[in-house]
Each structure stands twice: as structure tokens, then as C-alpha cells.
Amino acid sequence: MPRFAANLSMMYTEHDFLDRFAAAAADGFRAVEYLFPYEYPAEEIARRLREHGLTQALFNLPPGDWAAGERGVAALPGREAEFAESVQQALRYALATGCRRLHVMAGRVPEGADRDAMRRTYVANLRHAAQQLAPHGITALIEPINTRDMPGYFLNFQQQAHEVVAEVGATNLKVQMDLYHCQIMEGDLLMRLQRHLTGVGHLQIAGVPHRHEPDTGEVNYRWLFDEIDALGYDGYIGCEYRPRGATSAGLGWFAPYKDVQS
Numbered sequence: 001m002p003r004f005a006a007n008l009s010m011m012y013t014e015h016d017f018l019d020r021f022a023a024a025a026a027d028g029f030r031a032v033e034y035l036f037p038y039e040y041p042a043e044e045i046a047r048r049l050r051e052h053g054l055t056q057a058l059f060n061l062p063p064g065d066w067a068a069g070e071r072g073v074a075a076l077p078g079r080e081a082e083f084a085e086s087v088q089q090a091l092r093y094a095l096a097t098g099c100r101r102l103h104v105m106a107g108r109v110p111e112g113a114d115r116d117a118m119r120r121t122y123v124a125n126l127r128h129a130a131q132q133l134a135p136h137g138i139t140a141l142i143e144p145i146n147t148r149d150m151p152g153y154f155l156n157f158q159q160q161a162h163e164v165v166a167e168v169g170a171t172n173l174k175v176q177m178d179l180y181h182c183q184i185m186e187g188d189l190l191m192r193l194q195r196h197l198t199g200v201g202h203l204q205i206a207g208v209p210h211r212h213e214p215d216t217g218e219v220n221y222r223w224l225f226d227e228i229d230a231l232g233y234d235g236y237i238g239c240e241y242r243p244r245g246a247t248s249a250g251l252g253w254f255a256p257y258k259d260v261q262s
């Protein structure tokens with residue numbers, strides 16, 4: 001049975017961030033994920049997780065200057081020291097919250113940039129991150145993202161991500177396969193899951209193309225969840241979607257799975 005993590009950056013935004021933990025637990029979620037915890041003390045987040053019996057499934061490393069449009073720095077030559085510091089900051093939060101997966105964002109390709117140099121930087125930074133996280137049993141993840149939502153993002157395709165993982169050669173580096181992005185860029189979701197699932201450390205979902213509830217749009221997730229189960233996937237599926245209205249009112253799709261979450 002699929003285990004879902006409510007994405008608290010997109011879901012429950014009708015509540016203040018720290019109150020979203022209680023709201024997700026009240027709706028039957030046993031795990032959560034979100035983009036960034038860094039505005040809040042790690043101990044306060046840990047307390048909310050404990051209080052509501054939630055597992056922290058995933059969050060992201062600091063992404064550079066998000067407000068200025070940056071989307072990670074791992075593939076940006078010249079930003080290595082900042083990247084190394086971001087690994088340490090994320091690690092502190094991961095240890096405090098018991099989180100075992102960290103998403104490392106690559107960044108956008110600057111105008112006129114040398115993509116080969118970016119790839120070399122990306123591989124070296126990912127190797128560094130994996131080495132730092134390995135003693136703590138934490139896995140680093142990289143996620144191909146669609147070019148419509150995030151123009152210029154360095155990593156866009158599943159095969160490309162698995163090739164980077166192979167080149168880095170660390171057992172605690174895997175791919176975060178967001179089926180929303182994958183459907184937009186490549187489609188053929190089941191075949192791609194079959195081909196790549198052993199190298200996937202986290203799945204995410206949303207209706208396509210509007211990124212609403214998974215029972216909206218062109219992907220038949222109900223059917224796909226059974227196939228993902230049959231493939232033996234036992235990780236989390238992050239619900240990274242923007243509810244059409246009130247979050248709880250849109251959870252009809254979750255009802256068949258709610259009582260078997262762990």
C-alpha cells in the first residue's frame with residue numbers, strides 16, 4: 001500500500017507553516033515533506049513531528065537566493081563553498097528531525113554557461129554531499145524538473161539524472177522521481193518507473209497539467225499506485241500539489257489509503 005507524505009509547502013497553506021503538521025496528521029497522514037525548514041528552529045519542527053506522530057520524509061538543502069530566482073547551487077561553478085555550507089545546515093536540521101532524505105537542487109543554467117563545466121561541478125558537489133551524509137544514513141536526492149515551471153533548470157530528464165548518479169557512484173545518492181514533472185517532459189510513466197525504480201529514493205505526484213489533486217488531470221494515479229506497489233516500491237510518495245480549494249476537502253483521492261498509512 002502506498003505511503004504518502006503531505007507536502008506542507010503546497011498543502012495546508014490555509015494554516016501557518018507550523019500548524020500544518022497538526023492539520024496533516026488530523027487528515028490521516030503519517031509523514032510530511034516540504035521545501036525548506038530554515039526559517040524555523042529545528043527543535044520546534046521536531047516537537048511538532050513528535051506531537052503529531054509524523055515522520056519527516058524529505059526536505060531540500062538551502063537553494064541559494066530563492067527570491068531572486070535561484071533554484072539551487074549544486075551545479076554552479078564558483079559556489080562550492082556555499083554549497084558545502086548548505087549541506088551542513090541541512091544536515092543539522094535532518095539530524096534534529098530524523099529526516100533520512102535531502103533534495104539537492106542543481107540550479108539554473110546561467111546565460112552562456114558552459115554546461116560541461118556545470119556538470120563537473122554538479123558531480124563533485126554531489127559526491128561531497130553524499131560523503132557528508134553517508135555516516136548519518138541520509139540519502140541525497142536529485143530531481144529532474146520540467147522546463148515550463150522552472151525554465152533553465154539544469155536537470156530535466158530521468159535518464160540524465162540516473163547517468164549523473166552513476167557517475168557520482170555513491171550508494172546514498174538517488175533520484176527523486178516527480179511523476180508530475182516526468183509526465184510533462186517525457187510521459188510513458190509506467191515504463192520509466194519499471195526501468196528506473198531501483199535507483200529512485202523518493203516519488204512525488206500531482207495532477208497534470210495544473211498541479212492540483214492527483215485525481216484531476218491526465219494521469220490515472222489510482223491505477224499507477226497499484227503498479228508502483230506491484231513493483232515493490234516501499235518508499236514515500238510525496239503529495240506535492242496545490243489543492244484546488246481547502247486542502248482537506250480535496251482529499252477524496254486519499255480515502256482508500258488513509259487507514260493503512262505508516
Ligand SMILES: O=C(O)C(=O)[C@@H](O)CO
Pocket residue numbers: 035060103143145178181204240
Ligand atoms: O518543484 C518540485 O517538484 C520539487 O520537488 C521541489 O523540491 C523543487 O522546487
Ligand SMILES: [Mg+2]
Pocket residue numbers: 143178204240
Ligand atoms: Mg517535486
